[in-house]
Amino acid sequence: MTQKVRKSKIFGKKRKKVAKLLLRNIKECNFAFDNVCLLQIIRKRKMNQVSDRLAAMSPSATLAMSQKSSELKAQGVDVINLSVGEPDFTTPTHIKEAAKKAIDDNFSFYSPVTGYATLRNAICQKLKKENNLEFTPDQIVCSNGAKQSVCNVILSIISKGDEVIVPAPYWVSYIEMVKLAEGTNVIVEAGLDQNFKITAEQLEKAITPKTKGLILCSPSNPTGAVYSKSELEALAKVIEKHPNIIVIADEIYEHINYVGKHESIAQFESIRDRVVIINGVSKGYAMTGWRLGWIAAPLWIAKACSKLQGQYTSGPSSIAQKAAEAAYLGEQACVETMRQAFERRRDLVISLVKEIKGLKVSIPDGAFYVFPECNSFFGKKTPKGDVIANANDLAMYILMEGHVACVSGDAFGDKNCIRMSYATSEENIKEAFRRIKECLDAIK
C-alpha cells in the first residue's frame, strides 16, 4: 500500500521526466527506469543532502584563501600570507605558565556553562578598569572564542524575519550567522570616502519596525576603522529612540588600537541595557588557538546564551579559561609591546601602499588590516593577457604571480577593495609589498 502511494505520488505522469532529471547527474548510471531503482536514487540523493539552513551559508572566504596559499606552500612555492586574521606573536610566557599550572592542579573537569566564576570576576575587573563599565559576573558568558559569542547572541535574540543592520564592509561571519538564525541582513554601506564608518543618518534610514539588531565592529575587521566617542554617541542617540534594537558591539580588536583609548558604545547610559559587548583573548593577547571569548550583556541575554550554549558546547576549555584569567589579571606590558609592533607595521604598510599606483587607502586606526581600494585595475590586462574583472581576479593574480595571499573585499561586502593583513614581520611586509607593486605595475 505504501509503495503504491509512493508510486503514484512520485512517478505518476512525470515518471520519465523525473528519471531523466535524476540520472543526468549520475553519468555512470545505467539504470532501467523501474520504480525500485528510482526510489534508490531518490533515497541516496536525500541522504547526501545538507539542511536548507546550511545550504544557504557561504564558506569562510578568509579560510579559503589561507587554504589556497597553504596548498601553494606545500608545493614548495614561497608564499607570503597576508590573508591571516591572527597575531604572529606567541602567547606571553606568564599566560602559558598559568595554563601549565592549571593542568597540574587538575582543572580537568567540566566548568560551569558560562565559565569559572574566577574568570568572570576577572573580566568584570577588566571592564571596570579599562572601560569604566560596571558588570556583574552573571552578565558574563565565556565561550569557545568571540566567534561563538557572536553566534550565541544572534541565535539567542534573532527570530525569523527580524532585521539586523550590518554596516559594510563587515566581518565575513556576521551575515552568515544572521542567515543561520533566519534573520534578514540589512546592509548599510560605508565606503572609503567615509572612512568605512556609517553615519547616524544612514543608521536612522535603515531602521524599520522589524529592526532587532545592529552589529558594530570597532576596531574593524576588515578595514581597521575605529569609531570615535562622538561618532558612537551620534549612533547611540539614534538607537535611543528605538527601544527594540540590541547593539552587538564586537570589540575583539580593542587592544590593537592606535588612537589612544578604546571607546565602547556601551558607555552611553541611555542604551546601556541594550548593548552586548563581544570580546576575548584571541587578538590582544595572541591567543587565537586557545579559543576563549566572552560576552558582557544584559542579564536576560546572558541567560539566553547560557541556555543555548548549555545544550551544544557547554563551558569552554578549562585550561584556556585559567590562561585567560592570567591574561586579564597579570601584567599588561605584553599587550602594549604587541600593540606598538602593530603600529610600526601599520605605518610601514601605509608608506608602502602609497608607493603603489592605482591603490587608494585610508589610514586604519586599529586592528591589523589595510583595505585599499583597487578598482582602478578592473577591466585592465595582466602581462599574460588576462582581464582583471574584479577584486577576486586581482587577489588571485597577486597570489599566482606575486605569491602573496590577500583576500578580495567581495567577501567583506566591498567589491572595490582588497584586504591585506600586516600581522607578520616587517621583513615579510617589505618583501610582500615589493612583489605586489611589481605585479600591479605590470597591469596595463
Ligand SMILES: Cc1ncc(COP(=O)(O)O)c(C=O)c1O
Ligand atoms: C571582527 C571579529 N570578530 C570576532 C572574531 C572571532 O574571534 P575568536 O578567534 O575569538 O573567535 C574575529 C576573528 O577573526 C574577528 O575578526
